[in-house]
Amino acid sequence: MAKRIVVDPVTRIEGHLRVEAMLDDNNKIHDAMSSGTMWRGIEVILQGRDPRDAWAFCERICGVCTTVHALASVRCVENSLGIQVPPNADIIRNIMFLTQMVQDHVIHFYHLHALDWVDVVSALKADPAATAALAQKVAPKWALATPGYFSDTASTLKKFVESGQLGIFQNAYWGHPAYKLPPEANLMAVAHYLEALKWQKEVIKIHTIFGGKNPHPNYIVGGMAAPIAMQGDNVINMERLNMVRDLIQGAIHIVEDLYLPDLLAIASFYPEWTQIGGGLGNYMAYGDVPQAGIGDPSKFRFPRGVILNKKLDQVLPVDFADQSQIQEEIAHSWYTYPNGKTSLHPWEGVTEPKYTGPKPPYKELDENQAYSWLKAPRWKGNAMEVGPLSRMLVGFASGRSDFKEVVMDALGRLKVGPEALFSTLGRTAARGLESRLAVHWLLDEYNHLIDNLKNGDSTTADTRNWDPSTWKPESKGFGFTEAPRGALCHWIQIKDQKIANYQIVVPSTWNASPKDGKGQHGAYEAALIGTPMADPKRPVEILRTIHSFDPCLACASHVIGPDGETLAEIVVR
Amino acid sequence: MTAGSAEVRDGVPYEDLEARAPVLVLGLGNLLLQDDGVGLRLLEAVSAREWDPAAVEFVDGGTQGLALLGYMAGRKLTLVLDAVGLGAAPGTVHQLRGAEIERLRAHRSTTAHEGNALELLATARLLGDEPEELVIVGIEPEQVRTGVGLSDAVSAQLATAAAMAVEVIRSQSKLQVPPCV
Numbered sequence: 001m002a003k004r005i006v007v008d009p010v011t012r013i014e015g016h017l018r019v020e021a022m023l024d025d026n027n028k029i030h031d032a033m034s035s036g037t038m039w040r041g042i043e044v045i046l047q048g049r050d051p052r053d054a055w056a057f058c059e060r061i062c063g064v065c066t067t068v069h070a071l072a073s074v075r076c077v078e079n080s081l082g083i084q085v086p087p088n089a090d091i092i093r094n095i096m097f098l099t100q101m102v103q104d105h106v107i108h109f110y111h112l113h114a115l116d117w118v119d120v121v122s123a124l125k126a127d128p129a130a131t132a133a134l135a136q137k138v139a140p141k142w143a144l145a146t147p148g149y150f151s152d153t154a155s156t157l158k159k160f161v162e163s164g165q166l167g168i169f170q171n172a173y174w175g176h177p178a179y180k181l182p183p184e185a186n187l188m189a190v191a192h193y194l195e196a197l198k199w200q201k202e203v204i205k206i207h208t209i210f211g212g213k214n215p216h217p218n219y220i221v222g223g224m225a226a227p228i229a230m231q232g233d234n235v236i237n238m239e240r241l242n243m244v245r246d247l248i249q250g251a252i253h254i255v256e257d258l259y260l261p262d263l264l265a266i267a268s269f270y271p272e273w274t275q276i277g278g279g280l281g282n283y284m285a286y287g288d289v290p291q292a293g294i295g296d297p298s299k300f301r302f303p304r305g306v307i308l309n310k311k312l313d314q315v316l317p318v319d320f321a322d323q324s325q326i327q328e329e330i331a332h333s334w335y336t337y338p339n340g341k342t343s344l345h346p347w348e349g350v351t352e353p354k355y356t357g358p359k360p361p362y363k364e365l366d367e368n369q370a371y372s373w374l375k376a377p378r379w380k381g382n383a384m385e386v387g388p389l390s391r392m393l394v395g396f397a398s399g400r401s402d403f404k405e406v407v408m409d410a411l412g413r414l415k416v417g418p419e420a421l422f423s424t425l426g427r428t429a430a431r432g433l434e435s436r437l438a439v440h441w442l443l444d445e446y447n448h449l450i451d452n453l454k455n456g457d458s459t460t461a462d463t464r465n466w467d468p469s470t471w472k473p474e475s476k477g478f479g480f481t482e483a484p485r486g487a488l489c490h491w492i493q494i495k496d497q498k499i500a501n502y503q504i505v506v507p508s509t510w511n512a513s514p515k516d517g518k519g520q521h522g523a524y525e526a527a528l529i530g531t532p533m534a535d536p537k538r539p540v541e542i543l544r545t546i547h548s549f550d551p552c553l554a555c556a557s558h559v560i561g562p563d564g565e566t567l568a569e570i571v572v573r
Numbered sequence: 574m575t576a577g578s579a580e581v582r583d584g585v586p587y588e589d590l591e592a593r594a595p596v597l598v599l600g601l602g603n604l605l606l607q608d609d610g611v612g613l614r615l616l617e618a619v620s621a622r623e624w625d626p627a628a629v630e631f632v633d634g635g636t637q638g639l640a641l642l643g644y645m646a647g648r649k650l651t652l653v654l655d656a657v658g659l660g661a662a663p664g665t666v667h668q669l670r671g672a673e674i675e676r677l678r679a680h681r682s683t684t685a686h687e688g689n690a691l692e693l694l695a696t697a698r699l700l701g702d703e704p705e706e707l708v709i710v711g712i713e714p715e716q717v718r719t720g721v722g723l724s725d726a727v728s729a730q731l732a733t734a735a736a737m738a739v740e741v742i743r744s745q746s747k748l749q750v751p752p753c754v
Contacts, residue, residue, distance in 0.1 A: 042605055045721055060605050063636040107639060143583050160699055197700060199585050201643030215637040243586070250585035257584075 003027075004364060005539050007546075017512060017551055019542060020364060021528055027536055032521070032528035033367045034512045036374035037360075043351050046502040051077045051494050052221045052466070054502065058490070059216050061504070064552050067100050067207065068483040069490075069504075070219045075294060076490040077221045080477025084293055086459045089223035091449045092210050094289050095244070096217065097481065098442040099206045102251055104484035105388070105435045106259055108550050110189075110196040113428060116544045117266050118189040119179040124158055126150070126187035135188045138265045141257035144195065153191040173538040180269045192262055199254050203247050209240050223461025230453055241450065248442050255432075255439045263432040264413055267425055274416055277424030277545040279527030281310040282382050283390035284510070286318060286480040286487040289441060301441050302482055305394045306379060310422055312397040318379070320478040320489060323347065328375040328505065331517035332367075335375060342517055343378070346491035347476055349503035372514040376522065377505050385523040386486030386510045387549060389421065389430040406433045424527070427548040468497040483507050485550045511549050524549060590647030594630040596742055597648045597704070599641065601634045601655040601690055608663075608714030608727045612655035615710070618735040619654070619742070629742060638693050645693070646702035650745040653690060653707070654738060656714045663715030664726035666734045668741070670708050706745065710738045 003023040022031040042061050046054055055073035059066045071093060078085065085093075128151035135145040173179075181189070204214055210226050211217020218225045228236040267273075287297050287304030297304045305315035319325050323345035330337060336354040337344055344350060356370050365371040378384070395403030396418075410433055411418060420426055452458075465471070473496060480489040486507030493501040513522030521529070527545050534541070580587050600616025603609045613633060620631040634641045645651065657667040669677070677691065690709075697703050712734050715724040723731070 042719060044719065045605055057605065060603060060635055063603075063638065064640075066635065066637070066640075111639065156699075194700065197639075197642065197696065198587070200639070201646075202585065202587055204640065204643060205588075213633070215640040216633060216635055246581065246586040250581075253584035 003536060005533075005536055005542065006364060007539055007542055017508075017546075018365075019524065019528070019546060020367075021531075021539070021542055023533060023536060027533045029528050029531045029533065029542075031367065032525045033365060033371055034374075034514065034522055034524040035365055035372040036509075036512060037372075043349075043502045043504060046499050049499050050468075050497070051080070051492060051499050054492070054499060055219045055221070056216075058504070062506075062552065064104070065100070065483050065485075066215050067096055067211070067217055068481050068488055070217070071097065072479045072481045072488050072490040072504075074219045074221050074479065075481070076477045076479025076492045077494075078477070079294075079479055080475045080492050080494050081221075081465050081471055082475075083222055083462060083465050084295070085223045086457075086462055088228070088449060088452055088457060088460045089462075090290050090293065091445050091452070092224045092226060092228075092460060094445045095442060095449070096207055096210055097288065098438045098445065099203060099251075101438050101482075101484050102255060102435050102442065103200050103203050104550075105431045105438075106196050106254060107200055108431065108484070109259060109263065109428075110193040112550070113547045114189055114193060114266070116540060116547055117179070117270065118181060118193075119174055119176075119186050120157070120190060121161070121174040122179065122181070122183045123186035123190045124154060124161070124183075126154065126183035128154060128187075131184040131187045131191075134184045135191075138188065139192075139258055139261040141253075142192075142261070144191075150187055150191060153194065154187060156194070157187075157190055173540045176535065176538050176540050178534055178540050181266065185265065185269070189262060189266065192258055195258065196254065199250065203251050203254075206244050206247055209236060209244055220461055222463050222466060223459075226460055228453065228458050228460055241453075245443075245446060248439075248446055251442065252439050255435045260432055260436060263429060264410065267414060267429060270425060271414075271416070273425040273544065274420035274423045276531055276541075277427070277527045277548060278422040279529075280383055280385050280521075280523050281308075281422060282379075282384045283307040283393045284318065284379055284384040284386050284487055285391045285394040286320075286482060286489060287394075288480070288482040289445075301437075302391055303395055303398045303400065305398060306384070307390075307393055307397055308382065312393065312418070315394060315397050320480060320491070324380070326377060326379055326489075326505070328377045329516040330370075330375055332370050332514040333372050333375045334370050346478075346489070346503035346505060347493060347501070349491065349501065351503070367515070370514075372512075374509050374513055376513040376516040377510050378516055378520075381516075381518070383513065383516065383520045383522055383526070384510055385527075385549075386507045387427065387430075388434045388484075388486075389427045390486065391482060392430040392434055393421065402437060406436050424545045424548045431550070471497060474500075485552055486510060508549075508552050512551060524551075588643075593647040594626065594628055595649040596629040596745060597644055597651045598629060598631045598738070598742065599634050599644065599651060599653050600632070601636070601653060603636045605719065605721060607716040607718055607720045607722060608712075608724055609656050609717045610721075611712050611714065611723060611727055611731070612653075614723065614731060615654040615712075615735055615738060618731060619738045622739065624742075638690070639696060641693055642696055642700070642702065645697040645704070646700070648704040650706045650708065650742070651704035652738060652741055653709045653711075654734075655690060655709060655711045656717070657709065657711035658714055658717075661713045662726075663713050663724065664730045665713040666730050666737060667711050667713065668708065668737055669711075670706075674707060674709060708741050710734055710741060 005021045007019045018035045020033045021029045024030045055070040058069040058073040129147040131150040132147045207214040207217045284306045287300040289301035292299040327343040329343040334355045476493045491503045511523040600612045602612035715726045
């Protein structure tokens with residue numbers, strides 16, 4: 001009899017993601033479905049509004065990423081209105097973008113993903129002196145590595161666990177045979193998890209400085225709202241800029257001397273995960289971090305492109321305005337399109353719900369019918385994976401020496417070949433490797449800003465097209481970025497100075513997409529197929545692969561309530 | 574951002590917590606999901622009054638979770654303003670303290686939603702960043718669906734809940750505030 005595992009919710013973070021995995025007689029996953037179980041339709045709110053206000057609404061879409069949606073939104077309005085922002089605006093946006101990427105990746109690794117690999121309860125059995133010896137070997141440039149420090153960490157952890165409120169540590173599968181780290185490595189990881197948590201509180205102050213506030217920093221169509229000058233009181237002055245520099249230096253220290261060593265050390269215990277979870281083999285990056293304006297992708301630090309079927313000898317171009325390239329299908333989604341259409345480019349996109357699924361709460365969904373609130377975006381008809389692995393592979397395949405250097409260095413240390421990247425562990429490693437690139441770019445961008453200021457250029461916005469009377473009666477545009485989770489794009493149509501249509505395709509819609517009309521799986525689904533399960537009642541393998549994508553379904557609901565939620569139930573049919 | 578110069582420790586600059594406002598008022602919720610956003614409407618109403626910025630800091634937390642951790646440490650009182658769904662009649666004003674909040678923590682799986690305030694609080698506890706006192710003031714929602722604006726039942730109780738919030742801050746901080754809401 002076929003077994004079906006239901007994991008709902010899968011995310012430790014915002015959103016409603018459900019996975020159903022079908023097992024064969026050997027407990028290997030032979031089919032999987034990924035479903036977004038909550039209706040979003042946030043785009044509907046934007047229709048009829050002033051396009052200059054769109055970013056402030058978009059910033060509220062997601063419970064994790066505020067700034068990337070604001071960035072994509074101002075870029076799509078600027079693209080539509082033909083506005084080119086001044087160089088300093090691009091630099092400040094780049095600094096905020098890279099800061100968020102590095103902070104998000106470090107949090108993802110330590111807070112959201114490490115618990116799939118690190119057994120917190122086992123850490124309590126560790127010997128502090130042996131842990132100190134291990135830490136000095138693994139992360140020699142990280143000073144906190146004495147037996148006393150690890151003994152303190154162990155008692156903090158013990159106290160927390162004994163308070164009976166595992167809280168953030170519950171819902172994992174402690175003691176599961178799939179956990180391979182010795183107690184000392186687990187304790188070291190817990191200690192570094194605490195360090196990373198403390199650090200991330202500080203680094204994000206870069207957003208407060210340049211965006212005026214956080215977690216909802218200010219943007220403006222035409223540039224950045226931040227008044228900036230080397231001297232002055234109510235502006236971003238040299239004192240503030242020095243603080244930014246210190247925070248960037250601290251970030252470099254955390255990424256190079258803590259995150260990377262931990263990542264490689266933990267990865268070395270799980271070599272089998274370089275063979276599992278590869279999935280589609282199709283990778284797409286929109287690119288970001290412009291050096292010569294957003295209109296010139298050839299000068300992006302993150303290059304743009306598509307890789308099909310793991311073929312690293314060819315990078316294909318992406319065009320947001322070519323309506324035959326990116327389309328959203330709805331064959332297995334709870335939506336309806338007009339005139340019997342089955343796929344639409346986002347400019348023509350329609351968000352009209354048509355729920356045909358079972359009445360909740362339900363036991364299972366039917367993979368042959370519509371089964372998700374997510375549409376199925378496709379590039380030239382192909383399902384694509386987006387995210388750190390896609391960005392690293394596109395950079396690598398584009399021949400960029402900076403990407404090659406960090407990738408080959410890590411592969412060499414793990415003693416594996418490039419094919420190891422096409423896996424769950426490859427995805428997790430790519431996130432760390434791109435953090436390494438990003439954190440050094442961050443310092444470059446900062447230095448570039450200081451140079452411009454010293455040369456007398458403190459312009460951060462171009463407001464010549466601020467007044468709607470300067471706009472054409474009708475226009476359309478797109479605004480893209482690379483969110484930590486992957487490629488993000490907003491598409492807009494402006495008519496008579498108001499938003500006529502607004503469509504957002506978020507990275508998790510690409511990755512968590514259901515099947516399309518041709519039956520092609522989305523990236524999560526494809527990555528799960530073929531995974532062997534040690535104990536189907538405790539599906540840690542599913543969590544490892546899904547969490548390696550850093551899932552986030554973009555609807556952030558927020559009501560405090562008393563109900564609990566189950567993590568996994570087993571349905572045999 | 575709170576004042577306070579950074580102290581560099583092990584290569585990373587950390588804020589001086591001594592200089593922080595002792596009271597944090599944290600509004601939570603999603604403005605795009607109708608009543609879910611009531612905490613932010615309350616934040617608007619309460620912060621519009623005259624406060625000493627050295628004593629009270631107001632933060633619009635949206636639906637963020639861990640991203641707010643940086644605001645938690647070093648507070649005598651943290652007042653969370655939020656939609657609170659406890660199954661009461663829509664518009665019911667709730668004030669939760671101590672044991673009631675502990676009960677919520679114990680019954681709810683806090684790992685499912687990062688944006689969940691409870692996970693934020695759990696993580697603050699782990700780091701020793703919890704406030705000396707934590708109070709939640711909120712309103713039972715009626716409509717949590719895509720849309721902007723509050724339901725009538727919730728709107729009608731905004732002033733009452735805001736007054737309760739002001740009272741909570743005032744009783745803690747012994748601040749001089751105007752007597753009427």
